[in-house]
Amino acid sequence: MKIPFTKMHGLGNNYIYIDGFQFEIKEDKIPEVSKEISNVNTGIGSDGLIMVLPSKIADVRMRIFNKDGSEAMNCGNGLRSVAKFAFEHGYVQSTEFQIEAKSGVVNATVQLNNDETVDSITIDMGPPILEREKIPMKTEQGNPHERVIAESFEVEGEEYSATAVSMGNPHIIFYVEDIEKAPIHAIGPLVTDDSRFPEGVNVEFVQVINEREIIFRVWERGSGITQACGTGACAAVVSSVLNGYVNKGQEVTVHLDGGDLWISWLDNGHVLMRGPAVTVAEGVFWS
Numbered sequence: 001m002k003i004p005f006t007k008m009h010g011l012g013n014n015y016i017y018i019d020g021f022q023f024e025i026k027e028d029k030i031p032e033v034s035k036e037i038s039n040v041n042t043g044i045g046s047d048g049l050i051m052v053l054p055s056k057i058a059d060v061r062m063r064i065f066n067k068d069g070s071e072a073m074n075c076g077n078g079l080r081s082v083a084k085f086a087f088e089h090g091y092v093q094s095t096e097f098q099i100e101a102k103s104g105v106v107n108a109t110v111q112l113n114n115d116e117t118v119d120s121i122t123i124d125m126g127p128p129i130l131e132r133e134k135i136p137m138k139t140e141q142g143n144p145h146e147r148v149i150a151e152s153f154e155v156e157g158e159e160y161s162a163t164a165v166s167m168g169n170p171h172i173i174f175y176v177e178d179i180e181k182a183p184i185h186a187i188g189p190l191v192t193d194d195s196r197f198p199e200g201v202n203v204e205f206v207q208v209i210n211e212r213e214i215i216f217r218v219w220e221r222g223s224g225i226t227q228a229c230g231t232g233a234c235a236a237v238v239s240s241v242l243n244g245y246v247n248k249g250q251e252v253t254v255h256l257d258g259g260d261l262w263i264s265w266l267d268n269g270h271v272l273m274r275g276p277a278v279t280v281a282e283g284v285f286w287s
């Protein structure tokens with residue numbers, strides 16, 4: 001099968017985008033294609049595969065598959081890239097439109113440069129999900145309806161303080177004093193598959209610089225270490241409000257390995273994410 005593709009990234013979090021308006025991959029083949037295409041040695045090399053599709057309930061639909069072939073509910077960097085892709089391909093006619101993800105429909109706004117090229121994209125990610133059972137996180141330790149904030153979380157005999165947030169997909173956030181010393185390789189792969197998270201979890205480490213700035217690193221469920229995670233950065237800002245490190249309603253700059261995102265948890269409960277998306281290649285993949 002010859003698959004036309006576009007490679008895009010949001011702060012280095014890179015996916016192979018397939019234009020589902022023009023090209024179809026059979027449903028049962030998509031996870032395998034995601035694994036194949038993501039392989040840096042025998043494929044193209046990426047954090048996964050994203051399908052840009054027509055939607056019955058929004059202007060465009062995103063489906064995101066991790067490197068290991070698992071389908072995820074949401075992807076922040078993917079949403080910004082899908083917004084740019086849909087706008088540039090004429091699948092949407094205005095700079096404000098809606099994108100359907102597996103976790104729900106979000107509003108996207110494309111900011112243009114003077115020459116009408118796409119500068120940045122803002123996504124209203126909607127409200128975070130904070131109830132333990134909805135993250136989903138098992139309830140042995142607490143009330144299923146309570147929030148999981150600075151809770152003791154043991155990994156291999158070590159105690160950590162953890163906050164859990166879902167942005168449509170699950171995230172666990174650990175605070176560290178020095179991001180360079182975050183035990184990402186040591187506990188990332190263990191925590192992502194921890195049985196306390198029945199669907200797995202994206203694992204994030206955060207160093208707070210001040211009320212307006214945090215540093216962030218991630219071990220993503222299904223893909224491992226990536227340069228950035230948009231939903232993770234949103235979850236980290238929500239977590240930082242819940243832990244009293246930053247203020248609700250104020251924009252926080254999140255420094256990720258691949259660059260910066262600007263995120264606010266608004267007083268209306270929604271999380272706004274602003275940042276770039278970049279197209280780096282187009283071609284045909286032989287599967």
Ligand SMILES: N[C@@H](CCC[C@H](N)C(=O)O)C(=O)O
Pocket residue numbers: 013064066071072073074075076077078169170202220221222223226228229230231232
């Ligand atoms: N990189 C993404 C999130 C991709 C999905 C995630 N690995 C999951 O399994 O939930 C982002 O930018 O949000």
